[in-house]
Amino acid sequence: MKPFFAIPGDKALEQRVFLVKEITQPYFSTEFHFHHECQLVYVVESAGRRIIGDNIEYFESGELIFVGSNTPHVWHNEQKYFEGKDKLQARSLALYISPDLLVEHLDPFGNVSAVKNWLKKAQRGIQFYGNAKTAILTLMQQMLREQDLPQTISFMTLLQKMMVTKEYRLLAGTNYVNLYSDKDQSRMDNVFKYIFRHFKRDIPLSEIAAIAGINVHSFCRFFKSRTQKSFTHFVNELRIGYACRLLQEKEMSMAELSNKCGYRNTTHFNRFFKKIKGKTPRDYKREISQLD
Incomplete structure (x- = not known):
């Protein structure tokens, strides 16, 4: 394959169709961004909040996700990673793919419409699980030890x-479209970081609009056009995701849980939880207990 690659800021990735690498840092890059290259990420060791398109969830060690071309994304670690007290690490395996050259070099071998369709679907973000995750991860690890033709064969097997x-789920919504421009990335990065730090308390629109450097009306329109959801709904999704994590880890009353997630009373908490998760917190907790 003719090599080519261009992930911004990393010269080692230039001139490659695909590249696999191990990444070990005190914490993942906090920059909300998107790029033309596709990216397969296995989280070896880390935890925090992840945004892919309009999807926002908690992540932890062991997840395997493919991010399609030009899909906005960030893996943002929990605050304790930035404090440096517990010697935590953010470790991952990453496989980068140039979609254009992948299609270009597969084209002489036959119809590439299936590859094109899959790459388009991947713009919603794909999370793998089950036996598929195990097989894909094994091939990623194998590629780290290989070079030249053996590595290319492993890559093609992994792609297939x-x-x-069938063991996957799509993350971003069906109608999600990336409406960000390059100049939006810095503004949204600042906004997301601020929300992640302060979502457990009320964040007035005037406060978050000031972080974005625009007035309230412009901020509401800007935020919804880029994320495809209102600021209020976004914060509630983040809070309910945090509640789900607490329900898996700790025993506490509904009053204590709702307070920790930023809700003034359990009525509001229960209403938003059921709206977002389709079930009550108690039902969610019961299902988690049955899995254990």
């Missing part, structure tokens, strides 16, 4: 497994 498996 990603395309044909």
